[in-house]
Amino acid sequence: MGEITYLCSPLGHATVMLKTVAGENPPSDRQSAATYISQADQFYSQREDLTRLQQGIVLLRQAITAEPSNYDAAWRLAKFCYYLATHVNDAQREQPF
Numbered sequence: 001m002g003e004i005t006y007l008c009s010p011l012g013h014a015t016v017m018l019k020t021v022a023g024e025n026p027p028s029d030r031q032s033a034a035t036y037i038s039q040a041d042q043f044y045s046q047r048e049d050l051t052r053l054q055q056g057i058v059l060l061r062q063a064i065t066a067e068p069s070n071y072d073a074a075w076r077l078a079k080f081c082y083y084l085a086t087h088v089n090d091a092q093r094e095q096p097f
Helices: 030-044 050-066 071-086
Strands: 003-008 014-019
Antiparallel strands (some): 003 014
16 A cells, blocks of 8 residues: 655645555545545634644544545645644744644
8 A cells, every 4th residue: 555645834835746666556545535625624714723624634634645646636725734834823833744
């Protein structure tokens, strides 16, 4: 099975790294990815609470895990990370989540 790593730095940079094993088909579950995206959008509407925003980021990472080529999940993840980076204070910036 392949390994997918998603990083969201405090500076708002989203990095996606995908390492697959030769001959392996990546998982594809469009309905599941769409569900994760929909739930993440609900959290984004409550983004003033940064914990809700972080929960949305987790859901988007799950959507990309379910469907690595999902453009909607990828750009939303970048948008969520950017918002988080621009709304944390200095103490929070140094803490990984």
